[in-house]
Amino acid sequence: MKRQFFAALERLADNDRNDVVYRDGGRVRMTWAELARDIDRAVGRLAVLRTADGVFTVGLIGPTSYEWMVLDLACVKAGFRSVAVPEFLTGPEIAGLLKEAGADVVLADRALAGRLAETGLRAWYVRSGGTTPAADDFDGIEGVPWTCTADQVLDHYSIGYSSGTSGVVKRIDLTFPPEERSRNLLGLAVQYYRYRTSFWSRKDNKLFIFMPFSHLQQRAFVRLALMRRISIVLSDPGRCIQDLIVEKPNIMVSVPMIYEALATRIEQKLAQLNTRRQAVFRLYLRLGINRLRNGHPVKRLFGRYLFAKVRKVYGGRADYFVTGSAPIDQRTLTTFHRVGVKIYEGYGQSELPRIISMSSEKDFRIGSVGKPRVPVKIGADGEILVKIDRAELATPSAVTFDPDGYIHTGDLGHLDRDGFLFIDGRKDDVIVLDNGKKVFPAAVETVFRELKAEDSICVTSFDGKRIAAVAHWPAERGGREALRRYLAEGNPKLPEHEKVTLFAYTEEPFTEENGLLTGTRKLRRRRIRTVFGAAELERVDA
Template sequence: MTGHSFLQHIVSTPPLGGRISVSRLDGTESLGLPELYERARRLARRLRARGIGPGDRIGILAANSLEWVLLDLAALLLKAETAGLEPGKFAPSAELMARYGITLLFTDQPTDAPGAVPIGEVRALAEDPEGPEEDTALPAVHWAPRDVTTIKFTSGSTGTPKGLGATVGSIDSSLAAVQEIFEHKPGDDLFVFLPLSLLQQRYWVYSALVHGHDVTISTYEAAFAALRRVKPTVVMGVPAFYETAKRQVEARLRRSGGTATVQEAARHLFGDRIRYLWTGSAPADAAMLRFFHDAGLPIYEGYGLNETCIVTKNHPGAHRAGSVGKVLRGKEVLVDADGTIRVRSDHPVNYRYAYAEPGASERMFAPDGTVRTGDLGHLDEDGFLFIRGRADDVIVLDNGKKIVVRPIEEHMRTSPAIAECVLFCPAQTDLVAVVSPAAVPADPDAIAAQLALTNAARTADERISRVVIADAPFSIDNGLLTSQYKPKRKQILATYHDAVHDSKEGIHAA
């Protein structure tokens, strides 16, 4: 597909093979991609009869489902935009629809907002062949590189989500670069469980429609139950998911009393067809990556932002431990003198936000579309990118010493007792850690042992003086993790403000 548009191929060429499956806790439903395409065309005709056409915007505020995929594909066939709205971050309302220019809002949540449609109605619209719309051909559409297909929203940790229009060229460029290094093909089954409101998760549906491989859609809650049934070849996950998987594999090894190997325990969880595991969106712990490589499940870390799409990726042909991979075709990484990373793209996602507070676009995007990432890192002599942390997560002590917190937090997370660690410096004199326990009840002795190991490896200014153990693990539900399972620093500080500012040294519960 190099030199051609994936999305234009999708709207003009029905797929010849492949399947899509939707896996829930109660089972898995499968459908051939040619039938999916026909249902999407039928849905598109029904939406067109309701007045949806080029430039109109469809909002989707619902959990992952077949209906989600059908709506997204129908929008592409109509040259309409989608707005992927993450449950928990948005609530269905007339105000929401007005704010984002949404003509129809499909949701699985109760609402009486005019123009809101229960997403459960989508299946009937897509499956029922009766109706005058069946005799109406869909007009041909053409997606140009600068056309926007969807408004995607930041999953970041602070403030109102920023909305960004994703261009066809940026999607095509990313899909082409990934296909070049991983060669997904018939026989592959890509397992997706993060919210489809995150555009990158929809990439793998687009890839299936073009390359004829299978794709399975699930949810985080159903993911582990589904893996053994589905037996995918590729799993798309964030580091927190693999940390949980690692603990499950280790627990199975303990229960086996030494009769099972780590390879057997890992295959019991993931199935016996894994070709590789994909991770990104947050820093991955080196011990976790080694664990899965040693278990015979190669796992490849990458790097990218909403504003850049995929920038770098480790892969079978180029992999370096500790890095987030080599720069992909169509991207250029620039490192400023202070270590801050900028990204230039042949096909930028966009040149500004569609929805953001004043000044946000100018802070993020240079006039030529180059993105100021705010991340710190360096490129080695072979072109592998290493990330040190966020520029705004550098703590400056009262003595002028600058502390990059990410390496310290990562060292703390090497303990099986610690799921997350976030550092603060309330008085600019010493570091305080808020720790999310890996299990309830927490294990203070194991946390104390890890604190001693971490402090022994640091300079005096980098040592942690106090640890606050969160009363419950950070989660999406309690608002302390993003949808990609990254800690929300400001919310964590607000939740544990008094404990962080307490002068009591040592380790104590919040």
């Protein structure tokens, strides 16, 4: 695998058709040939910073950016090891991870300079701005020649970390899988046929990346894109919906928040269809045309007539839209499915080398993460247990095995009679009330859809008797009292023991900067409980 990826990096220099698009003041387009040039320049500068023999370990920290991607790819190509540190951590936490990983140097976004003072390492900065490089600007380093070969690429090429939703980030050692053995001609022919008859072989494919590069999955998709000649669009959570509309990607992996926000806009557009189109839309659903494959001529015909304005909401192309990382509102999945778009749900863990389960065109059921791709069983307490050979794990100590060799995921779920896997929630997040009833916070939060779409609600219990919500509602939209009314309006949709009876109003939303969200925009529930544990709670029905 590492030789295949190195070959893909070498081919970049001859490719002027594919590109990387990002924002830096305005829209910037870099061809892959230009990307190859920037990678080689970064390799030369990194070589200058290498001070001793042995593995050169480079800490990388910052939001998703073109520069971050270049540095990560340069480390792989040069045979250096990168350490991708989550950018939402505090200065002491960053220092601890870099020290534990044995980083020799750290490269960071200039915006994070204040947090790096405690690392004790020499820091070099990118995205500094201005025309004259500062003394610690990475771009100001005069590079030296460095020979890159496939043999130099490290098997253990990077160190990453889990998202930290459990309270502690876990180290994940990233290694290239062994080189694939040659397959028989029939197997290769079948694989090639499937590829050529799928959207993956199209020349206009475009991957959309806006989640942090410190997250392992995002970098994995970049590697996939480079090997399959898929153009890349880089964005950020603040403007991703706008870029989605403008750049029209057809491949995206996102947290539920984005899909939930888009679903609200789709519903608004559907409500604006005129009487004739409403009638055609009902026929479209009755005949099940939305369930046909994307390239089906009947689906395309109806789609052009019904959804010209709807498609503008998500860019118009959605061949492979995937969600994961957290539970998604089934209403969101249904909204997309009604207009002919399947949002595929994936389930895996950063500590594991393979995805556990993934829905697909063939195995699709709303609310399910598809059929497991590894052996799965459900424990007596509802925990999902998976079986992956210990030899496949780069960091076996990062997971817990039971006596039968199954790995404890910490997630609760169930399998239906057809073998589809459903995720119920995190084992650590389940609230067990003093009457013995269980409450899944994520499920309650989906009822308050408007808050969940903005990552502005965390359901918990501070006394083990009553359900409380820590939430934010903007002052310009009514603040505390508007929040109280909204919670009261949602409660009738919940069973009695799940009703939110108390709430704590926070003046500011949950963000990565204040440590209440992870880099993948998941709630850091333990930290939220700690921060608001002493807050004065108010009654929803006051």
